[in-house]
Amino acid sequence: MILRALAVGAGMMGAIGASQFPEFSQQYMQRLGGAVDELDRQITRYAADAAEVGMTLPDYLDRLAKEGPLARTQAQNMISDMARYEQLAADLGALQGAGPFMRAKLATHLGDAQIWARARETYKPAVPATFEGATFAGTGFVAGWLGLTLIFGFLRRLVLTLRRPIRRRRV
Structure with a gap:
């Protein structure tokens, strides 16, 4: 739940930042x-x-x-x-x-x-009220959300991999 909230927050930050470009x-x-x-x-x-x-x-x-x-x-x-x-x-x-x-x-x-x-x-900075601003905001949201989601996914897999016990081969 916290990770989703962080991902949405990252998406919002991306939306705010990208919407300012036009x-x-x-x-x-x-x-x-x-x-x-x-x-x-x-x-x-x-x-x-x-x-x-x-x-x-x-x-x-x-x-x-x-x-x-x-x-x-x-x-x-x-x-x-x-x-x-x-x-x-x-x-x-x-x-x-x-x-x-x-x-x-x-x-x-x-x-x-x-x-x-x-x-x-x-x-x-201002709230964009144009089609271009909304499009850049949407793109920024997706980029921020997706970027943080990918980072967290990678870190999760890394932690799970490191937690797995190393199996020894029987000879």
Whole structure:
């Protein structure tokens, strides 16, 4: 009886946790979009600075990197911003238009640590009142319940096996 109650409790915890995915992933995407927009603005400014002196952006960065340690650091930061933009824009492109079920399938695109941390800081759990939330809750319940049931079943069999007396062969 206690094991069943624990399994149901694990199922409830799984339901509560999994039901939060649709809204959290939506908030993550909003933050991702904001980060991509801001990085795009910066890169556009970098390109305008390069054009102002009659250079392409790659040539401008090469020249800047040769100007000394301070300028080299600035060029490296700009290159880092451009690489981050490319990665985040690709993630946003993969996630745009995806519903909650597809976002779950594309969860690897929800992996930027900075955006994840900021979304987590401001996220407030809520009771899902949508079909998607209920589906994720049901899946989480089954996963939690089944996972704990399997663990207890394994442990029970292990204990029963260890309690069995070892039979000696008669020669």
